[in-house]
Amino acid sequence: MATGQNELFKDKFPTEAKAVRRIFVVGVITLGIGAIMGVLQVLHRTDKLRIISSGDYYTYLTIHGVNMVIFWAILAILGTFTWAVPRSLDRSLGNPKFTCGWIRLGLIGIILAEIAMFAGFIKGDVPILGNMQADVLYTFYAPLKAHPIFYIGLALYVIASWLAGFDYFTALWDWKKDNPDERIPLQTFIAVTTMMFWQLASLGIAIEVLFFLLPWSLGIIPQVDPLLTRTLFWMTGHPIVYFWLMPAYLAWYTVLPKLSGGRLFSDPLARVVFILFLLLSSPVGFHHQYMDPGVPNGFKYVVMSNTMFLLLPSLLTAFTAVASMEHGARQRGGTGRLGWLKALPWEKPQFSAMAFAGLFFAAGGFSGMVNAALNLNYLVHNTLWVPGHFHLTVGSAVTLTMMGLIYWLFPQLTGKDLSLKGLAMVQPYLWFIGMTFMSNAMHRAGLAGVPRRTAEPTYRLFDFHAVLGNMSEIRWQLAIGGVFLFISAFAFIAVLVASVFAGSRIDAAQHDFTIPEPLSGPEDGPLILDNLKLWGAIAVVLVLLAYGVPLMSWVTDGPLQPGAIPVRP
Numbered sequence: 235m236a237t238g239q240n241e242l243f244k245d246k247f248p249t250e251a252k253a254v255r256r257i258f259v260v261g262v263i264t265l266g267i268g269a270i271m272g273v274l275q276v277l278h279r280t281d282k283l284r285i286i287s288s289g290d291y292y293t294y295l296t297i298h299g300v301n302m303v304i305f306w307a308i309l310a311i312l313g314t315f316t317w318a319v320p321r322s323l324d325r326s327l328g329n330p331k332f333t334c335g336w337i338r339l340g341l342i343g344i345i346l347a348e349i350a351m352f353a354g355f356i357k358g359d360v361p362i363l364g365n366m367q368a369d370v371l372y373t374f375y376a377p378l379k380a381h382p383i384f385y386i387g388l389a390l391y392v393i394a395s396w397l398a399g400f401d402y403f404t405a406l407w408d409w410k411k412d413n414p415d416e417r418i419p420l421q422t423f424i425a426v427t428t429m430m431f432w433q434l435a436s437l438g439i440a441i442e443v444l445f446f447l448l449p450w451s452l453g454i455i456p457q458v459d460p461l462l463t464r465t466l467f468w469m470t471g472h473p474i475v476y477f478w479l480m481p482a483y484l485a486w487y488t489v490l491p492k493l494s495g496g497r498l499f500s501d502p503l504a505r506v507v508f509i510l511f512l513l514l515s516s517p518v519g520f521h522h523q524y525m526d527p528g529v530p531n532g533f534k535y536v537v538m539s540n541t542m543f544l545l546l547p548s549l550l551t552a553f554t555a556v557a558s559m560e561h562g563a564r565q566r567g568g569t570g571r572l573g574w575l576k577a578l579p580w581e582k583p584q585f586s587a588m589a590f591a592g593l594f595f596a597a598g599g600f601s602g603m604v605n606a607a608l609n610l611n612y613l614v615h616n617t618l619w620v621p622g623h624f625h626l627t628v629g630s631a632v633t634l635t636m637m638g639l640i641y642w643l644f645p646q647l648t649g650k651d652l653s654l655k656g657l658a659m660v661q662p663y664l665w666f667i668g669m670t671f672m673s674n675a676m677h678r679a680g681l682a683g684v685p686r687r688t689a690e691p692t693y694r695l696f697d698f699h700a701v702l703g704n705m706s707e708i709r710w711q712l713a714i715g716g717v718f719l720f721i722s723a724f725a726f727i728a729v730l731v732a733s734v735f736a737g738s739r740i741d742a743a744q745h746d747f748t749i750p751e752p753l754s755g756p757e758d759g760p761l762i763l764d765n766l767k768l769w770g771a772i773a774v775v776l777v778l779l780a781y782g783v784p785l786m787s788w789v790t791d792g793p794l795q796p797g798a799i800p801v802r803p
């Protein structure tokens with residue numbers, strides 16, 4: 235199941251290792267771009283350092299959001315899976331040209347979208363291309379409109395991610411032919427179920443961009459329906475948050491137990507979790523539309539109940555991750571009810587980053603329950619509470635886990651050791667301090683009604699009391715937290731750059747990068763868990779039920795109504 239005890243991934247699978255390195259290099263660059271925009275934004279809105287103009291705020295915010303969650307987070311997924319699938323199947327992906335092709339396509343998409351976003355800083359028209367900008371925020375739905383190049387770039391990028399999925403599917407098919415009676419290795423199971431729900435869920439965004447936003451931006455159709463395009467956006471926009479989380483889950487289920495010195499608690503439980511995500515994450519996108527007038531309240535209530543079911547796989551994950559860590563700590567000599575925590579390798583950034591990520595995820599889960607509750611959502615909707623929530627989840631649970639995973643994978647992908655070890659050791663701690671300040675302050679500011687997505691959240695020289703503390707103190711915490719995060723992000727980048735250029739060669743014989751077998755293996759769970767066709771079919775039916783009803787009624791009440799304005803170009 236695993237690569238040979240002492241053989242590095244890069245020696246066993248040179249083509250895949252090169253692909254993973256490329257994906258991670260681009261991902262880390264986009265993380266750096268995002269971090270620069272992030273710190274400028276936070277200092278601007280808190281009135282601590284104003285070197286950008288408020289008029290450009292949406293340009294910064296779009297570049298920040300898109301680079302962080304559409305580029306960095308998704309590249310993290312593709313890099314992780316491109317490593318995990320060949321590693322766990324113990325065979326090459328099989329078609330290097332295809333792999334190289336989707337990576338190039340994705341890169342072209344990124345470059346096009348970046349050009350359109352950065353053009354937002356240019357005042358006036360660009361020769362030939364006209365008024366170029368993409369100040370549309372990372373949710374990019376109508377009525378904000380971007381230059382066509384932005385939508386074309388995103389479309390190519392999404393297509394590249396689909397092709398990546400097919401790359402993993404075909405590897406699994408080929409493996410199955412040779413191993414008809416074996417259980418699918420866990421890492422491949424995770425990658426494949428994840429790509430299945432992503433392909434299903436991203437149909438929403440694909441339809442939105444190709445049939446509505448792009449033709450509208452090109453001037454082919456005069457207008458689009460905001461409610462319809464928002465719905466299509468959130469059909470993808472909710473499952474995408476689980477898509478972002480999956481490489482972190484993969485790391486928590488398969489790498490974290492090893493880093494803690496133990497073994498995964500239960501493989502079948504992990505499979506159940508990923509099947510639940512496949513089934514449940516797509517039909518609940520409407521919970522982002524609790525405030526949309528065109529969606530009936532009773533329907534919103536049903537969506538809320540479905541959303542709450544999604545807590546189950548997350549709670550199962552919390553249980554399994556902690557149980558595996560405790561098992562590891564006890565193997566290392568840890569004792570006591572909580573005393574075992576001291577026996578964990580907190581000095582290793584690979585471990586500490588993932589452990590802090592898990593803590594942030596637990597906190598993010600709680601604020602997420604508030605977002606998901608229909609009545610509480612009215613209180614926090616579009617306030618700074620919401621960025622407070624997702625900086626804990628995608629901004630920390632995913633980002634920190636990926637930092638830890640990249641530290642761990644670095645020697646296996648390059649044959650070199652990490653340099654600047656002291657800096658690497660403190661880097662996750664800097665993130666931990668920064669995010670504790672920033673997200674806590676964001677949540678509290680949100681409770682006090684401070685809006686998100688604005689350069690001027692309050693009048694100058696005007697202070698008011700929040701639920702706890704006051705505005706000027708909250709703003710200081712935001713600014714200090716943001717600066718720590720920025721330093722941490724660049725410490726991570728500095729460690730990687732230094733290691734690429736100055737890392738010493740490792741002796742593979744001295745290292746063990748294998749992943750131990752779980753305490754309870756796949757054979758302890760029923761075979762039906764591996765029936766991906768069945769789960770995929772149920773997922774499709776659930777999406778049809780969730781989206782079919784509202785879409786049908788909009789069509790019959792709208793264009794198909796007698797006397798309605800005909801659809802015209």
Ligand code: HEM
Binds near residue numbers: 276
């Ligand atoms: C370098 C550290 C970071 C800082 C200082 C930072 C700061 C901020 C601030 C202050 C906002 C809210 C701005 C507003 O609503 O007016 C924001 C928004 C956002 N951040 Fe971050 N952030 C950081 C890292 C991240 C990471 C790692 C992610 C995800 C992987 C992320 C994803 C987002 C997204 C998606 C938005 C919303 C953009 C929008 O509203 O369209 N950020 N960030």
Ligand SMILES: [Cu+2]
Binds near residue numbers: 471472475
């Ligand atoms: Cu959601």
